[in-house]
Amino acid sequence: MIRPYNDFRYNHASFCLINDSCNVSSIGVNMNLHDVSLFLVITETRSLTQAAKRQGITAMAVSRRLASLERELGTRLLQRTTRSVSLTQEGMEFLPYAQALIEAEKGARALFSPSTQGAAGLLRITAPSGFGRRNILPLISELLADNPELSIDLQLSEDVIDIVGRGIDVAIRIAPLKDSTLIARKIADSPRVICASPDYLKVNGMPKSVEDLMKHHCLRLSSVSQWIFERGGEVFRIRVGGRFISDNVEGVRELCAQGMGLAQLTRWDVMKEIRQGTLVEIELSDARPQDLSVWAVLPTTRYLPLRVSTFIDKLKSSLTLSATS
Known part of the structure; x- marks a missing residue:
């Protein structure tokens, strides 16, 4: 079921990505983060050829590195055809952990990077259209101004989409939450x-x-x-x-x-x-x-990127101010 998740602090000492359904011990210690990053590029482009072009390497090199990652994990992550690739069930389960691994690496580097100011990277958000236009869009300009290295992809829709398969960082939902392996944090009441x-x-x-x-x-x-x-x-x-x-x-x-x-x-x-x-x-x-509640629904991971926590804190503060003004 969707589990409330109220503590977004990252445990730097353990540097792990543990959740109830993840067997961390099954992941080999020699996992190459470059291969994990390449896996994310492949899932985004849905093509080995396009991933190769983006990375500036050959398609054969992409295929070899993907195969190396799959051997390390002991499972097949992608189904390949001559024209496209698609995630296997194991690939879908691994995707949020791959995203968190890369974000954790970026976060660790950012700790010692004086040039990094505020949240960074691409923040993917989905929200109901009416709520998003009234309560999220007005926050975007300030979020971008305060975080020069942040980009935002806001998808407004009434559909409840697969946030893991679509690579969404956070989904704002107001309807009652259904059972899921996702994690949810209450942002505000919604009478x-x-x-x-x-x-x-x-x-x-x-x-x-x-x-x-x-x-x-x-x-x-x-x-x-x-x-x-x-x-x-x-x-x-x-x-x-x-x-x-x-x-x-x-x-x-x-x-x-x-x-x-x-x-x-x-x-x-x-x-x-x-x-x-x-x-x-x-x-x-x-x-x-x-009454309903406004929820931030997240992929199954304990590591929360700074870009996500920054957005959630901003939205929560805005809703609190609106409710009391």
């Missing part, structure tokens, strides 16, 4: 709210109870078939009716602001509109929407 425009409430009235919701037009996310509530410590779900469904938060929020119905979104999605008065938060007398 759900029911809201509507003042014009809609003026015409249709203010709902007072869960039962009243059945009489209203409800705007719904396609990924949320039921609205979830808590009452007396118990969780229950209701089906709501309406004529509009969207796969993204922006669509639901926009129609809600136009007076087309009620919406149940997270407070982060509608905080700006509620403060401006274009949306009104609705409090029911007999139940409240079930």
